[in-house]
Amino acid sequence: MSHPFDLTLYLVTDPRQTAARGLSETVEQAVAGGATIVQLRDPDAKGRALAEQARALLTLLKPHNIPLIINDRVDVAAAVGAQGVHLGQDDLAPAVARAILGREAIVGLSIGSVEELAASDLGPVDYVGCGPVNATGTKGDAGGAIGVAGLNDLRARIQLPMVAIGGLKGEDVQGVMEAGADGIAVVSALCAAPDVAAAARALKASVLEFRRP
Amino acid sequence: MSHPFDLTLYLVTDPRQTAARGLSETVEQAVAGGATIVQLRDPDAKGRALAEQARALLTLLKPHNIPLIINDRVDVAAAVGAQGVHLGQDDLAPAVARAILGREAIVGLSIGSVEELAASDLGPVDYVGCGPVNATGTKGDAGGAIGVAGLNDLRARIQLPMVAIGGLKGEDVQGVMEAGADGIAVVSALCAAPDVAAAARALKASVLEFRRP
Numbered sequence: 001m002s003h004p005f006d007l008t009l010y011l012v013t014d015p016r017q018t019a020a021r022g023l024s025e026t027v028e029q030a031v032a033g034g035a036t037i038v039q040l041r042d043p044d045a046k047g048r049a050l051a052e053q054a055r056a057l058l059t060l061l062k063p064h065n066i067p068l069i070i071n072d073r074v075d076v077a078a079a080v081g082a083q084g085v086h087l088g089q090d091d092l093a094p095a096v097a098r099a100i101l102g103r104e105a106i107v108g109l110s111i112g113s114v115e116e117l118a119a120s121d122l123g124p125v126d127y128v129g130c131g132p133v134n135a136t137g138t139k140g141d142a143g144g145a146i147g148v149a150g151l152n153d154l155r156a157r158i159q160l161p162m163v164a165i166g167g168l169k170g171e172d173v174q175g176v177m178e179a180g181a182d183g184i185a186v187v188s189a190l191c192a193a194p195d196v197a198a199a200a201r202a203l204k205a206s207v208l209e210f211r212r213p
Numbered sequence: 214m215s216h217p218f219d220l221t222l223y224l225v226t227d228p229r230q231t232a233a234r235g236l237s238e239t240v241e242q243a244v245a246g247g248a249t250i251v252q253l254r255d256p257d258a259k260g261r262a263l264a265e266q267a268r269a270l271l272t273l274l275k276p277h278n279i280p281l282i283i284n285d286r287v288d289v290a291a292a293v294g295a296q297g298v299h300l301g302q303d304d305l306a307p308a309v310a311r312a313i314l315g316r317e318a319i320v321g322l323s324i325g326s327v328e329e330l331a332a333s334d335l336g337p338v339d340y341v342g343c344g345p346v347n348a349t350g351t352k353g354d355a356g357g358a359i360g361v362a363g364l365n366d367l368r369a370r371i372q373l374p375m376v377a378i379g380g381l382k383g384e385d386v387q388g389v390m391e392a393g394a395d396g397i398a399v400v401s402a403l404c405a406a407p408d409v410a411a412a413a414r415a416l417k418a419s420v421l422e423f424r425r426p
Contacts, residue, residue, distance in 0.1 A: 046303035047285060072260060075287035079309040090259035096292040100313065 002106045002126045003083045005067050006036040007163040007183035008211075009204045010129075012071075015042045017191035024056055030190050031064050033200025036183070039086050039108075041071035047079075054080040067106060074100050084108065086129065089116055098124035110165075112143040114153060122160060129185055130154045132166020133176055136187075148175040155180035170206055177210035215319045215339045216296045218280050219249040220376040220396035221424075222417045223342075225284075228255045230404035237269055243403050244277050246413025249396070252299050252321075254284035260292075267293040280319060287313050297321065299342065302329055311337035323378075325356040327366060335373060342398055343367045345379020346389055349400075361388040368393035383419055390423035 011030045018026040027038055038061060040054055054076060057068050067083035070076050074097045077085045084106025085097050097107050109125045111117050112132070122128070135145045146154075151164055164176040165185035173184060184207055193199035224243045231239040240251055251274060253267055267289060270281050280296035283289050287310045290298045297319025298310050310320050322338045324330050325345070335341070348358045359367075364377055377389040378398035386397060397420055406412035 046301075047287075047305040048303050051305060051309070073288065074260075075291070075305055075309070075313060078288070078313050079305055088259075090261050092260040092264060092288055092292055096264070096288070100288060100291050 003067055003104055005083070005106050005127070005161075007127060007161055007181075007185075008036045008207050009034055009200060010037045010039065010163050010165075010183055010185035011035040011190050011200075012039045012041050012165070012185055012187045014187045014191050015045070017188060021196070023053060024060055026191055026196055027057055028060055029196035030200045031061065031066060033197035034204040035066070035190070035200050036204075037067050037069065039069040039071055039185070040082075041086075041187075043072065047073065047076055050076050051079050054082055058082065069106060069108060077101060077105070084126070086110070089120070093121065094124040095121060108163075111154060111158070112146060113150070114157065116143075117154060117157060122158070125160060127161040127163060127182075128154075128158055129163050129165050130158075130181070131164055131185075133164050133172065134167030136167035148179050151176055151179040151181065170202060173203065173206040174210045177207060177212065180212055182211070183207055216280055216317055218296070218319050218340070218374075220340060220374055220394075220398075221249045221420050222247055222413060223250045223252065223376050223378075223396055223398035224248040224403050224413075225252045225254050225378070225398055225400045227400045227404050228258070230401060234409070236266060237273055239404055239409055240270055241273055242409035243413045244274065244279060246410035247417040248279070248403070248413050249417075250280050250282065252282040252284055252398070253295075254299075254400075256285065260286065260289055263289050264292050267295055271295065282319060282321060290314060290318070297339070299323070302333070306334065307337040308334060321376075324367060324371070325359060326363070327370065329356075330367060330370060335371070338373060340374040340376060340395075341367075341371055342376050342378050343371075343394070344377055344398075346377050346385065347380030349380035361392050364389055364392040364394065383415060386416065386419040387423045390420060390425065393425055395424070396420055 069084045069086050070082045071086050072091045086108040088110045106126050108127045110129045161182045163183045163185045164181040168184050282297045282299045283295045284299050285304045299321040301323045307320050319339050321340045323342045374395045376396045376398045377394040381397050
């Protein structure tokens with residue numbers, strides 16, 4: 001049994017987009033607005049710096065009982081006692097993360113196509129992140145946009161909790177939720193918002209409005 | 214008690230320098246020439262690719278009883294069952310690696326100055342890599358060259374096994390060994406050699422000749 005988690009509004013951080021406001025400040029405002037889970041993503045950070053960032057976020061998130069997910073670096077998640085990891089298709093395999101982090105860890109996996117799904121062992125996986133729904137400039141290594149149609153294809157084949165990701169804005173929420181996502185993951189829509197908390201509140205209300213019963 | 218290891222001739226791989234010959238072929242030839250320990254270093258590789266490279270090297274090295282050390286990625290070392298990790302000052306702390314990998318793992322740490330030494334917890338460390346002795350183009354993030362004098366300074370303050378690193382060629386071996394190194398770590402001197410095995414044999418003979426009794 002992994003830690004409980006709620007994919008409704010999943011914040012993924014970006015070092016460039018949080019630079020001006022600050023990482024902790026951005027996360028704090030997102031949580032104030034209703035973010036339900038946070039992923040620390042900083043692919044260029046060295047291990048020690050990433051661990052320091054993670055520790056700061058854990059301190060901030062713990063009182064809210066919101067899980068912190070580390071992108072890619074299973075060792076950093078283990079080092080700081082984060083609640084989980086999110087793995088791309090090029091990262092270590094989910095089974096490896098499970099073996100290192102133990103039964104309670106939340107293990108997420110990115111799936112961008114039916115082919116990637118077929119090549120993935122979902123046994124050790126707790127949730128999937130599907131996309132990019134729209135083209136996005138944030139992740140240089142993300143595959144092509146799959147659209148709501150692609151999300152529908154994946155939803156029909158995957159029983160696990162699913163969060164939609166990839167350039168999602170308020171106007172996209174209805175479509176991805178009607179495709180059966182359990183929530184939305186966003187980078188720019190929160191990190192680059194003028195008012196992070198207000199943006200979070202609006203997105204969350206929309207997710208809850210359109211979520212399949 | 215960590216796995217036994219021998220720092221006499223320590224090969225550090227470089228993806229660009231081994232590209233033409235192949236990683237496994239380069240390592241195989243270095244081992245044929247007498248390399249005693251191998252570090253897989255590929256800072257730009259994603260976790261899954263690095264793990265695949267590591268598994269190939271483990272298969273190759275096991276019959277020779279030569280330990281494989283993974284640069285930076287503690288999780289990859291855990292994933293593949295490598296014998297150890299080598300950590301820079303910006304990587305996860307040695308205590309973290311020890312906690313994740315257990316008592317048998319070999320944990321190495323780079324030390325480039327007396328200041329870095331003072332800031333380091335050597336308790337969980339099995340050996341130190343000191344340098345760069347000479348300026349080197351291989352590691353963009355390495356500090357300034359410390360020379361044989363710098364190596365002497367560190368040797369006087371560190372009881373652990375020490376390998377010298379940083380642009381070392383045959384002509385440097387006498388100096389660094391007389392400064393008290395237990396061996397030399399090389400990238401280019403092996404990876405870029407026309408005949409890797411011959412280069413390894415020559416370097417190893419020189420290390421053994423000049424090693425302090």
